[in-house]
Amino acid sequence: MDLPQALPAPGATAVVRTLHPLVRAEATAEAAAFATGAAVDPADLEQAVWLRLLERLVDQGLPANPARWVRDAVRAEARRARRTARRERPYRDEAAADLSGCPERAALGADQRRVLHAAVDRLPGPCARLLHALLAPGDPTYREIAGELGMSQGSLGPIRFRCLGCLRRMLAAEVVAPELRGKER
Numbered sequence: 692m693d694l695p696q697a698l699p700a701p702g703a704t705a706v707v708r709t710l711h712p713l714v715r716a717e718a719t720a721e722a723a724a725f726a727t728g729a730a731v732d733p734a735d736l737e738q739a740v741w742l743r744l745l746e747r748l749v750d751q752g753l754p755a756n757p758a759r760w761v762r763d764a765v766r767a768e769a770r771r772a773r774r775t776a777r778r779e780r781p782y783r784d785e786a787a788a789d790l791s792g793c794p795e796r797a798a799l800g801a802d803q804r805r806v807l808h809a810a811v812d813r814l815p816g817p818c819a820r821l822l823h824a825l826l827a828p829g830d831p832t833y834r835e836i837a838g839e840l841g842m843s844q845g846s847l848g849p850i851r852f853r854c855l856g857c858l859r860r861m862l863a864a865e866v867v868a869p870e871l872r873g874k875e876r
Contacts, residue, residue, distance in 0.1 A: 706753060707741070710761055714740050717765040731772045739768040810862055817842075818854035825851065 718736035743764050747754065754760035811822045817840070824836045837844040 713761050721765050721769045736768050740764045
């Protein structure tokens with residue numbers, strides 16, 4: 692579908708501003724009228740009608756009776772959406788692909804965990820110990836982590852917050868930011 696290269700007309704903004712309440716009300720009413728059948732989202736109807744109206748403004752200008760045109764356009768778009776929804780069928784017989792056993796995903800996950808643990812090892816002070824404890828595979832509670840590290844349970848949250856901020860800043864400094872026009876530094 693070709694989009695118009697320029698705004699339809701100087702008065703297009705006024706047309707949109709004037710017709711906005713009517714388009715919204717008609718789309719909402721039409722979507723609610725057929726709630727028992729194929730579901731039609733009022734926002735989708737509204738967007739389709741605006742697109743049709745702006746295309747019409749470019750090609751043919753403002754309709755003679757804009758309110759009537761809006762009502763007819765909303766009903767036509769609702770019929771089209773319901774017809775499309777009736778024809779679409781979900782894939783029920785096919786099982787979703789199980790990506791957990793995918794070798795590529797496993798390799799990427801292992802690599803990401805290795806990079807994360809290496810970055811955590813470079814953190815200063817108690818941050819490395821705290822974040823390693825939080826990343827432990829057994830998913831320990833704050834009480835268990837506090838006992839293991841000899842810290843009060845109430846101080847784990849604020850220290851974790853500061854450590855994650857430090858980790859975020861450290862990793863952001865290591866990422867290569869692209870320059871203008873796609874050049875890398």
